[in-house]
Amino acid sequence: MLLSTYANRLPRRKEDPMKMPTKARSIEKIVEEQIQKWNVTRRKKEIDESVYPVVTISREPGSGGRIIAESLAEKFNLDLFNQGMIHRMAESTKVSKQVLETLDEKGLNVLDNWIASLVDSKHLWPDQYLKHLMKVVLTIGKHGRAVIVGRGANFILTPESRFRVRVIAPIETRIGNISRDYDVSAQKAKRRMIKTESDRRAFIRKYFNSDISESVNYDLVTNTDTVSVENAVEAIGSAAGLEPG
Numbered sequence: 601m602l603l604s605t606y607a608n609r610l611p612r613r614k615e616d617p618m619k620m621p622t623k624a625r626s627i628e629k630i631v632e633e634q635i636q637k638w639n640v641t642r643r644k645k646e647i648d649e650s651v652y653p654v655v656t657i658s659r660e661p662g663s664g665g666r667i668i669a670e671s672l673a674e675k676f677n678l679d680l681f682n683q684g685m686i687h688r689m690a691e692s693t694k695v696s697k698q699v700l701e702t703l704d705e706k707g708l709n710v711l712d713n714w715i716a717s718l719v720d721s722k723h724l725w726p727d728q729y730l731k732h733l734m735k736v737v738l739t740i741g742k743h744g745r746a747v748i749v750g751r752g753a754n755f756i757l758t759p760e761s762r763f764r765v766r767v768i769a770p771i772e773t774r775i776g777n778i779s780r781d782y783d784v785s786a787q788k789a790k791r792r793m794i795k796t797e798s799d800r801r802a803f804i805r806k807y808f809n810s811d812i813s814e815s816v817n818y819d820l821v822t823n824t825d826t827v828s829v830e831n832a833v834e835a836i837g838s839a840a841g842l843e844p845g
Contacts, residue, residue: 630685637679652678653763654746655840656754658812661796662774662789664824665767666749671833673747676842681740683750690733690751699739711738714758722755722809730807750800754817755808763840766818767832769825 655672659665666682673680689699715734719726726734737753740746741761754764769777771793779789804812815821820839822832836842 652744653761654741655763657749657765659767661793662778663767663769667829668767668832669747669749671829675833676837679746681748686751689736699736752804752808764818765836766821768823773825
């Protein structure tokens with residue numbers, strides 16, 4: 601699905617348009633709080649197998665994907681996992697173990713079986729980081745009600761547990777957004793955009809043997825040059841079957 605209705609420009613944000621920074625609290629503290637939340641939920645009741653799908657947000661640098669993710673999480677009361685959080689959870693063996701402990705034995709078995717199937721069907725050669733990454737993302741998928749930004753989550757989650765979004769914008773628009781937010785020249789903004797885009801493309805190619813920009817890898821593609829953040833959030837929520845929190 602490609603959205604294409606005219607709208608206003610993205611709102612100005614001081615934060616990095618290419619990364620979702622942690623503000624007042626450290627990533628470690630946020631991860632700890634999330635794990636505690638999952639454990640409380642697990643003690644109250646079994647994880648519902650029919651939970652809302654996890655919305656994955658893949659974005660071109662400078663396109664405003666971070667803003668859409670934040671707005672989506674706020675409107676529908678979803679847990680928000682930015683690139684930094686996911687990376688931290690995956691790179692630390694201790695944290696990965698804590699995340700997995702929020703699932704019961706049945707959930708862990710389902711997770712392991714899907715990873716084995718994914719590795720075989722996609723001809724992947726997972727290193728330790730990818731193994732942890734897949735387990736972390738799939739655990740989030742089991743808990744549901746979440747938005748994940750980046751880290752190839754759309755290539756990891758099971759079809760029934762995901763709704764995959766790609767946020768794009770014309771090159772000149774993205775350069776303008778980055779230049780505006782950082783008060784840098786268009787030339788510097790362009791270099792930053794190209795470097796980030798190259799790194800993301802290489803990450804997806806290396807770990808998932810896929811092209812990050814191929815539309816077949818997404819359920820909905822939205823162009824923020826012609827679609828407002830508000831309209832994009834409404835469209836994603838409607839298409840994914842979400843209800844306001």
